[in-house]
Amino acid sequence: MLEVQNVRAGYGAINVLWDLSLSVQPGKLTTIIGQNGAGKTTLLRAIMGLIPVSQGSITLDGKPLNGMPTWDMNLVSMAMIPEGRMVFRDMTVEENLMMGAFSPQHRAGAAANLEKSYVMFPRLRERRKQLAGSLSGGEAQMLAMARGLMSDPKVLIIDEPSLGLAPVMVNELFEILGRLKQDGRTIILVEQNTHRAVGVADHVYLMQSGKVVLSQAASEVSLDHLHDLYFAR
Ligand SMILES: Nc1ncnc2c1ncn2[C@@H]1O[C@H](COP(=O)(O)OP(=O)(O)OP(=O)(O)O)[C@@H](O)[C@H]1O
Numbered sequence: 001m002l003e004v005q006n007v008r009a010g011y012g013a014i015n016v017l018w019d020l021s022l023s024v025q026p027g028k029l030t031t032i033i034g035q036n037g038a039g040k041t042t043l044l045r046a047i048m049g050l051i052p053v054s055q056g057s058i059t060l061d062g063k064p065l066n067g068m069p070t071w072d073m074n075l076v077s078m079a080m081i082p083e084g085r086m087v088f089r090d091m092t093v094e095e096n097l098m099m100g101a102f103s104p105q106h107r108a109g110a111a112a113n114l115e116k117s118y119v120m121f122p123r124l125r126e127r128r129k130q131l132a133g134s135l136s137g138g139e140a141q142m143l144a145m146a147r148g149l150m151s152d153p154k155v156l157i158i159d160e161p162s163l164g165l166a167p168v169m170v171n172e173l174f175e176i177l178g179r180l181k182q183d184g185r186t187i188i189l190v191e192q193n194t195h196r197a198v199g200v201a202d203h204v205y206l207m208q209s210g211k212v213v214l215s216q217a218a219s220e221v222s223l224d225h226l227h228d229l230y231f232a233r
């Protein structure tokens with residue numbers, strides 16, 4: 001279980017997260033929703049050690065993650081797919097994928113994981129020699145996800161994967177998220193597409209101004225109530 005307790009974090013003198021607590025159950029999909037600027041990405045950055053935590057603790061199966069450098073996160077089987085589908089534009093699709101398995105302990109499994117990626121994302125196999133910079137937005141998002149999976153992480157953290165995708169690509173994306181969940185992975189999904197996110201999730205957190213304002217099992221969430229809270233200020 002991933003546990004965030006009483007966390008404060010931000011950027012220098014600007015604090016963004018205010019005593020934020022949440023827990024993520026293993027093998028479940030937890031979605032974090034909230035308006036622009038609510039602090040969702042900041043929370044993910046704090047979990048991944050990209051920004052310091054000034055108060056509180058973040059633990060994975062009881063072991064503290066605070067202070068662990070981001071480049072060691074793959075050793076505890078965590079991977080993040082950041083906002084904005086960052087890919088290496090001047091490298092091919094396959095080279096991008098291999099970058100996801102750069103660390104020594106993952107190199108051995110790279111060929112098998114590459115094959116798994118191509119099974120899950122057949123479009124990427126078709127385009128494996130193409131430069132990543134020439135992919136469509138949706139294809140680049142698929143590539144970013146597939147690269148995140150190359151280290152075969154138990155915990156996968158995904159920030160706004162559906163942003164800017166056409167409806168068919170959004171459908172494909174949520175289908176893939178459902179499959180990743182069936183694989184038994186623990187997934188943290190940040191989304192603005194509340195309807196779809198709640199549909200695929202087991203648990204829902206709503207964030208506002210750096211705090212959690214709702215924590216509920218996805219099966220109990222009323223979308224109307226959620227939207228009222230979402231737009232409340
Ligand atoms: N590098 C930074 N330096 C200073 N302030 C930042 C930085 N990044 C984010 N912020 C501020 O922190 C607050 C929370 O931003 P964050 O990116 O976490 O929001 P978000 O919930 O992910 O929003 P969005 O849905 O737009 O991605 C915002 O007020 C933002 O301006």
Ligand SMILES: [Mg+2]
Nearest residue numbers: 040041042083
């Ligand atoms: Mg964000």
